Amino acid sequence: MSRLIVVSGLPGTGKTTLARALARDLAAVYLRVDVVETPLVQAGIDVGPLGYQVVRELAASNLGLAAEVVVDLVNPIPVTRQMWVDLATEAAVPLVVFECTIADEHEHRRRVEGRRPDLPGQVVPTWDEVVAREYLPWDEDRDGSRVVIDATDSDAALRDAMAALAGQPRR
Numbered sequence: 330m331s332r333l334i335v336v337s338g339l340p341g342t343g344k345t346t347l348a349r350a351l352a353r354d355l356a357a358v359y360l361r362v363d364v365v366e367t368p369l370v371q372a373g374i375d376v377g378p379l380g381y382q383v384v385r386e387l388a389a390s391n392l393g394l395a396a397e398v399v400v401d402l403v404n405p406i407p408v409t410r411q412m413w414v415d416l417a418t419e420a421a422v423p424l425v426v427f428e429c430t431i432a433d434e435h436e437h438r439r440r441v442e443g444r445r446p447d448l449p450g451q452v453v454p455t456w457d458e459v460v461a462r463e464y465l466p467w468d469e470d471r472d473g474s475r476v477v478i479d480a481t482d483s484d485a486a487l488r489d490a491m492a493a494l495a496g497q498p499r500r
Contacts, residue, residue: 331395331422332497333388335413337404338429339464340454341441343480347429348401350487355494357397360384363448371450385412392420404428405464410472425497426475427490428467436481 334357336348345361352359366380381402388398404410410426417424431437441456454462467475476493480486 330397331392331420332397332494333392333413333417333420333422333424334397334399334494335404335424335426336399336401336429337410337426337475338480339403339405339437339462340459341437341444342429342431343440343478343483343486344403344427344429345401346483347427347478347480347486347490348399350483351490351494352399354487354491355397355399357399358388358391360387360391360398360400362400362402363451367448367451370452381409381412385416389416389420392416392422403462403464405462407465407468407471410467414473423497424473425494426473427478427493428475429478429480429486431481432479433481 334351336344336351338344348361349359351357362380362384365383366376369376369379384400384402388400391398400413413424413426431440438456441454441459444453446453469475478486478489
């Protein structure tokens, strides 16, 4: 029973925590773009869109095996958002997109500033880098539908996401 679940949001908004919890609770394949990009950056490769493309192909392979797939990435611009719409269409699976937010900017900043790398060689962004990052506001007409999750409380975020998924079909 396949479904493509994309967990998006700025760094520090709880997307990795939510994506991991969803993958665990759904027994889904978990694909995190940081896991692909970090070793490429360490190897001196200008990653550009490569990390997203690799994760997309891994997702396609797993959807082809009828696996449920959870993708964890920022997903900041229309072209990256369309990538997942196109993949779900090609794979003939339902797509559910979550956009993680933190309503309180001070809490978001505290999380970003307190964040430590969890991958060997990973460099996490500073608050200034998060604020300066290109991240276009979501436009459902342009980018497709998504469920906004306030991830201030990770347990509540998981409950909200699971409730949203309960009403979504699987292939």
